[in-house]
Amino acid sequence: MTEKTMERTGKELEPRTKQELTGAETTRPGRTFSPTVDIFENDDAITVLADMPGVRADGLSIDLREDVLTIDGRVEDGLEGKGERVLVREYETGGYRREFRLTNLIDRDRIDASLRDGVLRLTLPKADAARPRRIEVRAR
């Protein structure tokens, strides 16, 4: 999918707080957050948009095993420069991780991922068997 047009509505943005993952999910040192996502689907594909500020292509891994999709993004240590002293910290930084269970069959060979301005766009094309098929109704 190509770049979409953008709509400006004048609406005020309603902020969400970052959701930190806690418990047994983290295997790396540092914090891990659950990225906010949009997921939508059309006849051909499922698209996932995930906010992952600070993640670059080489720090991103996308894994599809059985029907579980895992998005994992790492950020480099020290988003702050060296020798800086923190004065105010309103948000914490860290990696991102989130899992989804897919209910459609996905054509694994055609999965496409792009990362731009800290937003991941993941296109998961449906396998032929999962696409809706139009059944012709013949008049007799």
Added chain:
Amino acid sequence: MILRAVPSFQSWPLAFGELDEMRRGMERLFASLVESTGLQMAGVYPALNLSEDAESVHVRAELPGVKADDLAITIENDTLTIAGERAMPVEDYDQVSYHRREREWGKFRRSLAVPVHVDPDHIEARYRDGILTVTLAKAPHARPKQIAVRAEA
């Protein structure tokens, strides 16, 4: 004759005491929430992190999916304002169905009084991987200055 049950005055301080205790409880609850998340500014966008080194103050904000052209950064009397809009991507609504819509979009504006005097002519803003970094050079008189100590015989 009409008789009304009027609460004795002695019971009032008790009622207020309970309210006070409730209020203190709420404050403790909020304080613990703030502490656990490290977020002091709920409902304000974007959240900002501030740091400094000898020459500059650095202000950072996570603004994923915002175009650099859609950001307006101004400084006035050591007050930094970051304004912009996160535009909503328009999909073909006839053809897609949403399963999740968590990502927020819309206009935002945030002002911040920078805690040191800065030089308005030396401010740099960079946007990369969804993170905005504004670097403000400290005014010459606000920079740490090494004072040489002369040894006198």
